[in-house]
Amino acid sequence: MEPIDVFKALSNKTRLNILQWLKEPEKHFPKQGAHLPKEVSYKGGVCVGDIQEKAEVSQSTVSHYLNMMQKAGLLESVRYGQWTYYRRNEEAIRQFAEFLKTEI
Amino acid sequence: MEPIDVFKALSNKTRLNILQWLKEPEKHFPKQGAHLPKEVSYKGGVCVGDIQEKAEVSQSTVSHYLNMMQKAGLLESVRYGQWTYYRRNEEAIRQFAEFLKTEI
């Protein structure tokens, strides 16, 4: 987890929003998991399409953003059927906040 | 203090270094304050020239960087004679770390 990459990932309004939305998925993505039966629904994850709709950018852009955030360590993903679910990597985020507090 | 501006300011290796160097000025800028008599030396501040030398970028670039970091709220400056001294704005940095921990 390179701090510079995390700072870059967060220095964009839309990506920052996405990270914050994913803190409370059920609040910001009420339709979430419509595709999946509850028993397999990916805990806290939201599919790309739902994020795209909310973020109001093109499909390719949101896909690019999510990939970038995952590479930075902020998100993790799971593919379920044709959907990819993204959720926060809370442990990495916590570590980053800790790094900021102590090293910066 | 706009979080996005802070993230942008920190998403560059040189600027991140500067912020960290200024955490321990006497360690990273041993010649610091050579210009000033001790009794007026700006507590914890380092002049642009010393920062430039250590950062190894051009004078205009370091000036631009420092201005950007100040606008983001990370640094504050005082002019003393022909020198400008920059130091960390610890309160703003603390607030930012707190924001990151609770809001991100």
Next chain:
DNA sequence: ATTATATATCGACTTTTTTCGATATGTCAA
């Protein structure tokens, strides 16, 4: 097999950031 849907990747164009040298401004010393 074909079609439909979700996501990823590609290629291109636009915008922003990086970075510099040149110049301007402000201050000090002779």
Next chain:
DNA sequence: TTGACATATCGAAAAAAGTCGATATATAAT
């Protein structure tokens, strides 16, 4: 008041990031 030095600002060129539509890939449904 002239010359030297520190810093700031300007203008430009190069590099990187943002962003899109088109296309590829993978899965699901018919």
